[in-house]
Amino acid sequence: MPICQNCGNKWTWKQTIKTIFKLRCPHCGQKQYESTSSRIRSGIFGLLPVMLLPVNAWLDFSVGMVLTMAVMLVLIILGFYPFILKLSNGEEPYW
Template sequence: MLPTCQHCHTPWTYTDTLKNMLQLRCPYCQQKNYLSKKVRMRDALFSLLPIPIMILFNVSFPWILGLGANIILVLALIYPYIIQLSKHEDPLW
């Protein structure tokens, strides 16, 4: 499911979401949206994933960089479907 602006409640298209992935500004009402606390926590934990893989499987750093690049590419393509927006930026803790 694609995100919906939390101010004007207009659903964003896939292209709108990709264009606004960094700013999260609604293309319809121009209001700033924020990632929900749940999504930010998930993203933070997911970014630490290569570290245990490197330690547990004794994988070289260049291999992890390649894996990380592929993960980033896949996430960029599916990210519009997995983000949730919030009106306010909630603290992580």
């Protein structure tokens, strides 16, 4: 779970999901930023739905089946996102 770099409080899963787009600490109210390592890891998770395209071509799934799998995969990724999120006080460069 993410820990606020300003006040040091650990966010719960629910608090993290609620602040996923603004990343403002629910305890102290300070703006937090996603760390570089966390952005890289979340980028790798973002590639998983794209990997459904070759699987669809190989196994010849129907469009409905692929959409169902994509929605389930996105929900799983969002569910695990709070566990991979690391915070920083300022924006960090990618490298």
